[in-house]
Amino acid sequence: MSTPLPEIPLPVIDHAAAAARFVADEARTNWHDASLWQVRQKRDRAAQAVPEWEALRDLASKIKAHTLSRLDEYLAQFEEQATANGIQVHWAKDAAEHNQIVHAILARHGVQRLVKSKSMLTEECGLNPYLEAQGIEVVDTDLGERIVQLAGEGPSHIVMPAIHVKKEEIGALFHEKIGTPAGEADPGRLTEAARQHLRAHFLSADAALTGVNFAIAETGGFVVCTNEGNADLGVHLTPVHIASMGIEKIIPAAEHLGVFLRLLARSATGQDLTVYTSHFHRPRQGQELHVVLVDNGRSAHLGRADFRDALKCIRCGACINTCPIYRRSGGHSYGSTVPGPIGSILTPGIDLKKYQHLPFASTLCGSCGDVCPVKIDIPGQLYRWRQLVTEEGHAGRSKRRVMAVAGQIFRNPRLFRWAGKLGRRLLRWLPQRAVYHQRNVWGRARDLPEPPRQSFLEWYAAHRSDNANKKGHDQ
Amino acid sequence: MSSRDAILQAVRQNRPDPVPRPPTPLFASPDEGLTTAFVEAQKRAGGTVVSTTADAIATLLDARFPDARVIASTAGDIVAGSMDLHAVADPHELADLDLLVCRGVVGVAENGAIWIPKAHLGHRAALFIAQHLAIVLDANALVWNLHDAYARIDVAEDSFGVFVAGPSKTADIEQSLVIGAHGPRSLTVFLLTE
Amino acid sequence: MRVALFVPCYIDQLYPAVARATLEVLERQGCTVSVPLGQTCCGQPMANAGFEAGSVGTMQRFVDLFADFNYIVAPSGSCVAHVREHYKRLPQNDAVQHVRARTMELCEFLTDVLGVEQLDARFPHRVGLHESCHGLRGLRLASSSELQVPRFSKVQRLLELVDGLELVPLDRADECCGFGGTFAVTEEALSVKMGRDRLRDHVAHGAEIITATDMSCLMHLGGLARRQQMPVQIRHVAEILRGEDG
Ligand code: SF4
Numbered sequence: 001m002s003t004p005l006p007e008i009p010l011p012v013i014d015h016a017a018a019a020a021r022f023v024a025d026e027a028r029t030n031w032h033d034a035s036l037w038q039v040r041q042k043r044d045r046a047a048q049a050v051p052e053w054e055a056l057r058d059l060a061s062k063i064k065a066h067t068l069s070r071l072d073e074y075l076a077q078f079e080e081q082a083t084a085n086g087i088q089v090h091w092a093k094d095a096a097e098h099n100q101i102v103h104a105i106l107a108r109h110g111v112q113r114l115v116k117s118k119s120m121l122t123e124e125c126g127l128n129p130y131l132e133a134q135g136i137e138v139v140d141t142d143l144g145e146r147i148v149q150l151a152g153e154g155p156s157h158i159v160m161p162a163i164h165v166k167k168e169e170i171g172a173l174f175h176e177k178i179g180t181p182a183g184e185a186d187p188g189r190l191t192e193a194a195r196q197h198l199r200a201h202f203l204s205a206d207a208a209l210t211g212v213n214f215a216i217a218e219t220g221g222f223v224v225c226t227n228e229g230n231a232d233l234g235v236h237l238t239p240v241h242i243a244s245m246g247i248e249k250i251i252p253a254a255e256h257l258g259v260f261l262r263l264l265a266r267s268a269t270g271q272d273l274t275v276y277t278s279h280f281h282r283p284r285q286g287q288e289l290h291v292v293l294v295d296n297g298r299s300a301h302l303g304r305a306d307f308r309d310a311l312k313c314i315r316c317g318a319c320i321n322t323c324p325i326y327r328r329s330g331g332h333s334y335g336s337t338v339p340g341p342i343g344s345i346l347t348p349g350i351d352l353k354k355y356q357h358l359p360f361a362s363t364l365c366g367s368c369g370d371v372c373p374v375k376i377d378i379p380g381q382l383y384r385w386r387q388l389v390t391e392e393g394h395a396g397r398s399k400r401r402v403m404a405v406a407g408q409i410f411r412n413p414r415l416f417r418w419a420g421k422l423g424r425r426l427l428r429w430l431p432q433r434a435v436y437h438q439r440n441v442w443g444r445a446r447d448l449p450e451p452p453r454q455s456f457l458e459w460y461a462a463h464r465s466d467n468a469n470k471k472g473h474d475q
Numbered sequence: 476m477s478s479r480d481a482i483l484q485a486v487r488q489n490r491p492d493p494v495p496r497p498p499t500p501l502f503a504s505p506d507e508g509l510t511t512a513f514v515e516a517q518k519r520a521g522g523t524v525v526s527t528t529a530d531a532i533a534t535l536l537d538a539r540f541p542d543a544r545v546i547a548s549t550a551g552d553i554v555a556g557s558m559d560l561h562a563v564a565d566p567h568e569l570a571d572l573d574l575l576v577c578r579g580v581v582g583v584a585e586n587g588a589i590w591i592p593k594a595h596l597g598h599r600a601a602l603f604i605a606q607h608l609a610i611v612l613d614a615n616a617l618v619w620n621l622h623d624a625y626a627r628i629d630v631a632e633d634s635f636g637v638f639v640a641g642p643s644k645t646a647d648i649e650q651s652l653v654i655g656a657h658g659p660r661s662l663t664v665f666l667l668t669e
Numbered sequence: 670m671r672v673a674l675f676v677p678c679y680i681d682q683l684y685p686a687v688a689r690a691t692l693e694v695l696e697r698q699g700c701t702v703s704v705p706l707g708q709t710c711c712g713q714p715m716a717n718a719g720f721e722a723g724s725v726g727t728m729q730r731f732v733d734l735f736a737d738f739n740y741i742v743a744p745s746g747s748c749v750a751h752v753r754e755h756y757k758r759l760p761q762n763d764a765v766q767h768v769r770a771r772t773m774e775l776c777e778f779l780t781d782v783l784g785v786e787q788l789d790a791r792f793p794h795r796v797g798l799h800e801s802c803h804g805l806r807g808l809r810l811a812s813s814s815e816l817q818v819p820r821f822s823k824v825q826r827l828l829e830l831v832d833g834l835e836l837v838p839l840d841r842a843d844e845c846c847g848f849g850g851t852f853a854v855t856e857e858a859l860s861v862k863m864g865r866d867r868l869r870d871h872v873a874h875g876a877e878i879i880t881a882t883d884m885s886c887l888m889h890l891g892g893l894a895r896r897q898q899m900p901v902q903i904r905h906v907a908e909i910l911r912g913e914d915g
Contacts, residue, residue, distance in 0.1 A: 272585060324863055
């Protein structure tokens with residue numbers, strides 16, 4: 001008989017602590033904030049140039065709502081059409097099955113070198129370490145992703161993976177890994193070096209893997225957007241193309257591409273369109289084309305009425321760029337594949353305990369909801385996740401106690417006035433040392449207001465209460 | 476149960492009540508200014524538009540790319556090219572391609588994008604591996620927005636098709652825009668005005 | 670028209686002058702204002718911290734207390750947004766629906782109900798307007814910078830009616846100040862950084878006074894400014910609309 005092993009608690013992501021570490025370097029925080037704010041401003045200008053911008057957002061949101069309400073039918077239709085087009089369609093329930101499917105295809109072709117364009121899904125699935133453990137070389141070819149791959153980090157942003165890295169640091173990294181001259185930090189010359197370095201990988205790869213931006217049910221094809229051309233360079237040279245996609249990437253028909261593409265790049269980077277919007281419908285002659293449809297929690301999320309709208313997301317990153325928290329805490333502070341506001345409403349659905357703090361890594365300012373091209377009510381979802389965190393018993397004991405007391409006080413006006421008076425008196429009488437104690441987090445960096453002698457209601461009762469409606473008084 | 480069936484069943488169980496499919500309008504297009512808007516959009520995207528006639532293009536290309544040695548053209552009636560794309564069996568052979576000249580089908584004024592199906596490429600890789608790209612487009616193939624463009628093309632007609640909007644680029648190093656990431660370092664659009 | 674004044678709990682306790690200014694502004698516009706003395710709180714602090722369930726009693730109390738009035742006016746966009754949006758949690762009887770629809774932020778009430786076109790108020794200072802997020806995006810007191818809609822701001826329009834007041838432009842018209850309720854404490858480092866960044870924007874543009882519809886934002890900004898001895902004061906919008914020597 002075996003004794004039960006002690007339970008090892010999984011780490012809970014502590015956003016506040018990570019954010020405090022980030023903010024401690026103020027100059028760097030300002031730099032990070034300014035980079036992202038600049039992207040937000042570009043997005044504003046691009047959106048302004050489209051007179052029907054708000055109508056497009058509305059339409060995009062409705063198309064997604066429609067699609068989600070028939071997702072099973074559209075998935076089946078896509079499979080049928082894609083298969084008829086000569087595409088091999090696979091289904092993966094979870095990350096592990098996705099990785100196995102990809103590996104099996106690669107193994108069948110004896111692939112040793114895989115080039116990969118940006119795919120947040122494969123980050124979510126942990127594909128790179130899985131394949132590397134099987135002896136396959138994986139090279140991320142998006143410049144930003146290559147930078148973080150060489151640095152041994154994960155992306156800190158879904159559209160701009162290396163937004164947290166400074167050019168001098170990239171220079172040092174490239175010097176060490178790909179032999180650029182020491183001290184070289186010019187973005188143009190570093191990009192040129194990466195071009196040469198990655199071209200060799202494109203030309204020697206045996207297979208290419210891409211993400212998918214949109215898959216069209218009606219035609220059985222899919223669309224991949226890049227600026228660099230890295231996805232295309234990979235897949236058009238290799239004998240095997242694998243495209244991995246979450247099941248929510250389906251749209252009903254090609255006419256919907258116009259709606260989403262007009263929103264996507266403008267929201268993401270402020271460009272009118274990505275440089276390459278590639279439409280794949282049939283394999284190249286002599287090539288195998290595979291699509292892996294991945295669930296990994298998405299069908300479960302679809303069942304959560306309060307939260308299913310998050311599946312409308314087209315991964316533009318606009319909510320991340322606009323988020324005043326993200327801009328000042330960096331993507332890694334979220335401890336999840338997808339950071340920022342959208343990450344904070346997606347990840348609690350994956351593991352509520354581990355990500356319990358993310359819905360609180362927000363002031364509920366609402367900028368994310370207003371910027372989102374598919375109109376996901378992100379602040380509303382953050383608010384509702386907060387309630388669930390409490391209902392599932394994850395709120396700390398001291399917080400629960402404080403809130404229980406508050407609930408009592410606010411229900412009872414006499415208690416409320418007594419507590420208020422006491423509080424104000426304490427503030428006036430206590431020595432500064434006590435009020436600004438280290439444990440008084442409010443007061444460490446902020447002065448408290450001078451406590452008044454009389455509350456407004458006390459003043460009103462003393463001076464004006466004959467005019468007042470007495471209803472509710474001293475109930 | 477297969478993963479396929481398990482996923483589809485879970486989706487069916489969890490999907491919300493039916494939501495109607497909204498119609499997709501084309502949205503209003505201005506009556507004129509298409510060409511100006513297209514030229515502006517290409518400029519924003521880092522491309523160059525040259526309004527010209529078909530017979531002037533070869534000379535313009537010589538002047539613009541004096542050092543180009545390996546030139547492929549799928550617009551043989553306009554530019555001859557130095558190699559025959561159809562004779563290339565393996566796209567890796569295109570590694571030293573200096574310039575590709577091809578025809579575009581539809582140009583989109585709002586964003587400068589040009590639709591190019593596989594049939595106009597010879598090899599799909601040619602468009603991405605070439606150091607420079609030149610596209611020949613009829614001025615009367617311009618439309619205002621993407622809705623209009625999708626109404627005119629059949630995305631599934633060819634095995635592959637791409638909207639190209641400018642030369643390849645990146646801003647992954649500190650948001651500094653660099654033209655010439657992995658694909659062509661320049662895009663020249665010859666807009667045929669007659 | 671029976672108008673009730675709701676005074677958010679922390680304003681009642683810490684900023685009674687703001688409540689008095691609100692009362693005065695309303696009375697000067699000819700409203701007869703009642704102040705039910707049994708009022709406490711709308712429940713927002715608890716609900717935003719994830720304790721909406723525990724605040725249902727507070728919500729219900731708010732409804733019972735105010736259901737008989739035509740309008741309930743509060744000097745806080747945040748509390749009003751909470752009543753309007755999150756009182757969905759209560760059973761939607763007539764009283765609850767009425768209270769949700771008729772609870773209004775002060776500037777919203779002055780603009781949309783009273784149609785105020787003139788204010789007898791003077792405030793000869795350079796003022797920076799902080800568009801508090803919940804009023805901005807929750808109540809649409811102004812067009813947020815993300816939306817592509819005609820620009821408007823109900824608060825700014827009222828401030829422009831104040832004699833002598835000069836509004837300063839800002840680099841970031843509607844960035845959050847970082848208060849965020851319990852966020853101010855649980856994410857202290859970020860909250861402080863966000864607040865200092867907002868202050869810098871206002872001070873760089875020569876604001877002497879920062880105003881807002883929400884005293885919570887101002888309490889945070891004012892506390893930071895005072896600690897750092899920055900040359901800027903805070904004033905709730907009601908205190909400005911009433912005029913300096915009110
Ligand atoms: S939630 Fe909206 S804004 Fe955020 S990445 Fe998704 S689509 Fe973009």
